[in-house]
Amino acid sequence: MIVIENASRWYGQVIGVNDVSTTIGPGITALLGMNGAGKSTLMRLITGQLRPTTGSIKVFDMDPFANPEVFRKIGYCPEIDNFYEDMTGRDFVRYMARLQGFSARDASQRAEQSIGHVGMTERANKKIKSYSKGMRQRIKLAQAMVHDPEIILLDEPLNGLDPVARHEFLEVLGEFVKRGKTVVVSSHILYEVEQMTRSILLLHRGRLLATGDLRVIRDLIDKYPHKVRIETTEPRKVASKLTEFANVVSTRIDEKNQRLDIEVRDPNAFYDVLGKLLINKELSIQSFTSPDNNLESVFQYLVEG
């Protein structure tokens, strides 16, 4: 459906996408990468807003740049949070449906359906400028789906959504994929992507660093010591308890005696044990985070070895 061959895109002296070649087919594919990795540029190339400086991009065997035939089959949900603020959500989606070529009547029907899919029916008559971030994301998704496209491209779609809205959003995506459609979604958060798909394109500084199953990336992370930061008033006691666990590689208590940094070999197993200790009230901790569980460390592993 989407074939990218040696595509590069330069913005003057800055490279947005560097010699990317890949094929994207049905199902959900995630473009994973940090901010500035080239995800949005790749999306814009696929959606025909930009032309590659070199190489080629084909969507349904057609050059997507300013190509209405391609736009009939794709829906695009951009990352930007900009709208026609004085329009109501309903009018906005209807307008987009009209631009898709539907008659006024069909456009209204499709807009209603699409708004219903994203759970905005009751709030669609309010002006967009009064919408919360989550509502704006939903209405953006509604406009992308209004013409029931074959491919839907979502640029950082989970930004600003609360957990409930995320869950609903993922359900909508799931239904879409069940109908044999293609979804391309970009994100810079590994955890988000894991909730959506296992098929990824890993971008870093414009280059396609890895493609395939997300488990490969996850395994790669797990191969290296995983950092966990625990906020607690009893760091020594907690450290002592956790070091009984064989996969703990090192522990370090901060100067204020309020924080414990530990490194573990098998994070999943570690979190299982930590959870049990907390449920059994054998440990007293305020919070725990994993500063290591982000893409930056993955890229470090991949780029620097």
Place this chain on the structure above:
Amino acid sequence: MKVAYIYLLKESLRFKKVIPWLLLSFAAMILATVWKRFDSNATQTDSYVNVVNILVFRLLPLASAIYTTMIVSQEVEQKTIVYLLTRPIQRWQLLIGRWGATVTAVTALSFIGIVAAFIGSRGAQVSIGMDLLAVLLGALAYGSLFLFITLIFNRALIICVLFAFGWESSVPNLPTGLQSLSVLAHMQAIAKHPEAEGGKKFLELIAGVLGDSKLTASSSAFGLLIFSIAMVGLSCYWFTTHEYIPREDAD
């Protein structure tokens, strides 16, 4: 094209957007009514002609510049251009539809100004039909020229306003054949206003009728029409072949 036209026309004629122009029309009517207080020799026709020349014809390019930015550059600034350019509508159709909407809005607002001045002058012996034609062709010409400017330059409104108040203020008054390069001079030729009795030079300067124009109504009308078609054609070509994404993203 029709959808693009209708939606932008609705947006262009929103009350908030037209209120300044309606106020100016009201001002034109008041000015035409009280003109004699400034110039005791002026006839009712002079009142009408002066008000139309100074308020309607001179402000037409400003209105056109402001409205033309709504076609593309405002969408780029607001980053909403992406919603338009990822729809199955040919770019040239989108452009012509939206351009048509702004020309309609500017023409309609100018018509209101002309009618207001006519009512205010109470009995001017003129055919406002030619003024309406001049305004229509002027709106087409300014609209198409500014459209092209907005497509190729960032912050095009400044350039358009400089053209409206720099070029269009000076060229029609020059004692040369350069008048044919001014839209305003062509509008004056189409309107063919009678010369004011004992007309004051500074008013003629503002109105852009000091120059020795040899333009005829028919050649000017034809010229503005051809110019508009050529500029819109060029704009369509440009818009179809170039990328339009929000500026900071392009940077």
